[in-house]
Amino acid sequence: MPKHHHDCHSHDNILMPNAYPILDIIKYTDNEWNFRVAKNFETKLGQFVEVSLPMVGEAPISVSDCGDNYIDLLIRNVGKVTQQLFQLKIGDNIWMRGVHGNGYPIESYHDNHLIIIAGGTGVAPVKGLIRHFVEAPEKIKGMDMILGFKNQDAVLYRDEMPQWRQCQHLITTLDQGEANDEFEVGVVTEHIDKLDLSDLANTQAIVVGPPIMIKFAVQALLQQGLTKQQIWVDYERRMACAVGKCGHCRMGEKYVCIDGPVFRFDEAEYLID
The missing domain is CATH 3.40.50.80 (Nucleotide-binding domain of ferredoxin-NADP reductase (FNR) module)
Structure with a gap:
């Protein structure tokens, strides 16, 4: 896809999610897993992203940690979106838009x-x-x-x-x-x-x-x-x-x-x- 075609959408429309691959999954408890997801946007600790799955819905998830090219999201299996996320594996895509909100100063x-x-x-x-x-x-x-x-x-x-x-x-x-x-x-x-x-x-x-x-x-x-x-x-x-x-x-x-x-x-x- 030509670069300009993709960029104009991803930056201009904050309601438009993009796909990012899951890099790692850590299972802390039965219902609370950390998803490490690739990212190409700036994030601050304390902000959040909207995570979505096509045809399922979306859920707001806090940024629990981040690096230059990844974001950590602790996801709790409590609803239809998160239930579907828990079916995914490393390498699968999730959709995110954001990052949103004020983080910690x-x-x-x-x-x-x-x-x-x-x-x-x-x-x-x-x-x-x-x-x-x-x-x-x-x-x-x-x-x-x-x-x-x-x-x-x-x-x-x-x-x-x-x-x-x-x-x-x-x-x-x-x-x-x-x-x-x-x-x-x-x-x-x-x-x-x-x-x-x-x-x-x-x-x-x-x-x-x-x-x-x-x-x-x-x-x-x-x-x-x-x-x-x-x-x-x-x-x-x-x-x-x-x-x-x-x-x-x-x-x-x-x-x-x-x-x-x-x-x-x-x-x-x-x-x-």
């Missing part, structure tokens, strides 16, 4: 102490951010992470965790199950008192997960003395069409897909359900 975390609190599949949108600062620890003063999962069978990124633990302060917790060397027990907010909050003025916090978890984690951080300007929330579960057309993600005056999904909390306070 990584530079504004530099020279700060970073706190990341994430629950369940909410760990996926911060996975690349964690990797970034584990590989470049000199850019921040330190990083505390509280990552919560339902139980042992729901844990994501288990293989990466020893490296995260070695470099930075990682607390992993299970809603159900027994405590052991690796895991505490209890919801994420029960472990906020273990965070390093010794330098409040130079601390930034990121919270991702189900809306109820975001609500309580933010409340707890505010009680610890952080300001609303120091807290970032990711409403990635709100995504639908990605271009502000369907209204599914509208919260107050904002369309999460265009204005978010990553918000500073002082701008997102009134969006909480």
